[in-house]
Amino acid sequence: MTDALGWRAKFGVLGPSTNTIVQPEFDNMRVPGVTNHYSRIVIENASAVSDETFIAGTMKISDKTLEAVKGVMTCAPDYLIMGMSAVTFYGGAEGAQRWRQRYEDASGLRLSIGSEALVAAIAAYGGIERVALLSPYFPAANREVIGFLSDHGIHTVRDECLRCPSWTAIAEVTEPTLRQTVAALDGDDVDAILQVGTNLCMVELATALERELAKPVIAINAATYWHALRQYGIEDRLQGFGRLLQSH
Template sequence: MYAKKARIGLLIPSLNVVAEQDFFRLLPDGYQAISTRIRFEGGGKAGLARMNEEVSSGTSLLVTAGVDAVGFICTSGSFIDGPEGEQKLIESIRSELPETTPVITTSYAIVDALKHMDISRIALVTPYGDDLNALEVDYFQSAGLDVKRFASLYVGAAVEAGRQDDDAAYNLARQFDRDDLDAIVISCTNLPAIDAIDRLEKETGLPVITSNQATLWQLLRALGWSGSLPGYGALLRDNL
């Protein structure tokens, strides 16, 4: 049996080529990830808003697989309209699910992970353009986080994030002045980053939080799992 403990449903933007592979690598024994794709062709905030309108139909497909929790696996899609818009997104997803089914969004998972680790001062790495970068900084600051440093790959098109070299995010993050930082956050579920986490933590002495790592962390906690997943940072090693 593939899902002795729980089956997790993933709502994934259609152009994302990274998130599923990260989840398959990170999931502990007894947990299964089932994904469905919601159409996203890029286009910044407007394109993300169109994608978000499809979450109910995507969730209705996951329901047929008997999922025990649902993750909305898109950082920018969950922060573009701020915390209030994110709550509406969660409500749209929840409308298709049994009442007690946990629903997790990536942006909220990052915030929750940082607060769980008593972190407030962060450096942020993204692949986004200026419009989404500004919205993400606003989102984190509205959650009480202080974005001290910022760097972007400025990939131009959303699909290009998934085509980045594994070291792209690592090379940006390692250059930060770390004197007043509590952690480094690497944003975007379509940006290869999980292999950089341990390297960065050892090199910088700071916790490193990535979109897929944090989302899995919160999904597992919501499902009552406790344990340790070494090799992918302090969050999964020491905080489950």
């Protein structure tokens, strides 16, 4: 017996309760027979005014992730996806592996996380060694992302953190601001533009920018959902979400 709608896979998505972007972006990338089941990591809309408050706020999300795992397991999902990326970069490659393993052990399911999905996407494109990085974070979190990428042989040439003042403010960043930021980051010395921070609305814009700049522009939500599909064995190619989902 299979689920009437999720006859190929039921994905359990773990995301902060303040995040309004990851759920609709993931739903836009669903393929026939796959359903997404969002489990909210219940948190307050924290104010981030410094490196310290930003890191502390993300750790509160991490501390409450296990409850969201327990909640989504009641619908008997087949695979899990983490819809928040910052904490998955902390501690470099080893830190990411330990973080993922904790929740895989707790659930008995495999889990796609943003950090590992991003390096898998970079490998799928091929030829990417030097990147520019865009995030809604504060500098301390960008440093963690840069360290993680370095562990995988990826050099960050430039980075920009938007220092969004609250979790919900991340979803309020406008397309003109994102375009302006990408323009400042781009150059002949970078092979790709990377965007992290799952509450930043970037999948459609990254698709357009990839065409305009003639180089990979990888949005974290696209990379993470692509990774989940491929890790689960679903090879459908999707149009309209960038070369990653279309060709890899």
